[in-house]
Amino acid sequence: GDAAHGIHPIAGQGFNLGLRDIAALIEVLVDAKRLGGDPGSEFTLERYVRWRRTDNNILALGMDGLTRLFSNDITPIRLARQFGLGLVHEIPPLKKFFMRHARGTVGNLPKLLKGEKL
Numbered sequence: 001g002d003a004a005h006g007i008h009p010i011a012g013q014g015f016n017l018g019l020r021d022i023a024a025l026i027e028v029l030v031d032a033k034r035l036g037g038d039p040g041s042e043f044t045l046e047r048y049v050r051w052r053r054t055d056n057n058i059l060a061l062g063m064d065g066l067t068r069l070f071s072n073d074i075t076p077i078r079l080a081r082q083f084g085l086g087l088v089h090e091i092p093p094l095k096k097f098f099m100r101h102a103r104g105t106v107g108n109l110p111k112l113l114k115g116e117k118l
Helices: 013-034 042-070 075-090 092-103
Strands: none
Touching (some): 013 042, 042 075
């Protein structure tokens, strides 16, 4: 996942991203086959690319931002970082929001990741 998307290896997010990619690709290929289409057609593969693009871009930008934020010891940035982490820790809905995003359980998830049959 990290290598496939060129993201910084933070907290296994590349692995999680790779699992979502695989599940989405399987779903797109199965749907194409079920509908009598060509699983290898440009149309089918473009459907997969469109589906995954937003999640991939958001995660890549987020990981880059976190890497920059946590590798910077400039005092105002360090203080803002500590304040932000304190807020997340003290506000359960905010903490839950970040946890759901870190787990990758938000957005348009593939059926396999929701425990549904294809």
